[in-house]
Amino acid sequence: DAKTTQPNSMESNEEEPVHLPCNHSTISGTDYIHWYRQLPSQGPEYVIHGLTSNVNNRMASLAIAEDRKSSTLILHRATLRDAAVYYCILRDSGNDMRFGAGTRLTVKP
Amino acid sequence: DTAVSQTPKYLVTQMGNDKSIKCEQNLGHDTMYWYKQDSKKFLKIMFSYNNKELIINETVPNRFSPKSPDKAHLNLHINSLELGDSAVYFCASSQTAGRGAGNTIYFGEGSWLTVV
Numbered sequence: 001d002a003k004t005t006q007p008n009s010m011e012s013n014e015e016e017p018v019h020l021p022c023n024h025s026t027i028s029g030t031d032y033i034h035w036y037r038q039l040p041s042q043g044p045e046y047v048i049h050g051l052t053s054n055v056n057n058r059m060a061s062l063a064i065a066e067d068r069k070s071s072t073l074i075l076h077r078a079t080l081r082d083a084a085v086y087y088c089i090l091r092d093s094g095n096d097m098r099f100g101a102g103t104r105l106t107v108k109p
Numbered sequence: 110d111t112a113v114s115q116t117p118k119y120l121v122t123q124m125g126n127d128k129s130i131k132c133e134q135n136l137g138h139d140t141m142y143w144y145k146q147d148s149k150k151f152l153k154i155m156f157s158y159n160n161k162e163l164i165i166n167e168t169v170p171n172r173f174s175p176k177s178p179d180k181a182h183l184n185l186h187i188n189s190l191e192l193g194d195s196a197v198y199f200c201a202s203s204q205t206a207g208r209g210a211g212n213t214i215y216f217g218e219g220s221w222l223t224v225v
Contacts, residue, residue: 038152042218096142
């Protein structure tokens with residue numbers, strides 16, 4: 001799977017939007033962009049994924065650059081419960097998912 | 110009902126022992142996984158099974174042996190436990206057939222293994 005680059009950590013204030021960036025300059029045409037998050041002492045959970053078009057769901061939005069070499073996960077209003085490690089992952093097959101170091105998001109009240 | 114459940118949640122055992130972690134998914138998925146998260150918090154895939162057949166076997170010591178009696182279960186047996194095996198082990202599942210790279214993986218809550 002192609003590699004992704006994310007900032008090690010980010011901070012946000014509660015109730016404000018958060019934009020979590022991810023660079024994936026070596027993405028291939030068949031790679032899906034997945035975002036997962038891991039809350040403290042829990043297993044990773046699915047957030048959102050996309051291929052080319054921007055995506056919205058109840059948890060977040062995913063903005064994908066036109067050249068697909070970067071993407072941004074958008075949490076519209078951060079809550080304390082959104083404090084987690086966020087992983088941006090490229091996936092080109094159905095057989096595995098390989099995690100990087102992710103971005104640790106801290107949400108301040 | 111928990112979608113992916115693993116037992117035990119916590120396990121403390123001595124070096125040299127043999128232990129098993131069980132995993133069951135009730136999502137009807139055809140693919141299951143084991144991941145290891147070490148003290149540095151890196152999540153690494155260990156094994157992947159599709160329809161009870163091993164499809165991914167990363168560089169894992171052969172003391173680790175996964176067993177899939179049916180599509181809904183993937184157990185992890187570890188022989189001769191070592192201190193370095195202390196970690197959190199996550200089981201996961203997904204529906205691979207027909208959805209490929211766009212499908213979602215569902216994780217269990219983890220099994221905290223401590224080897225003393």
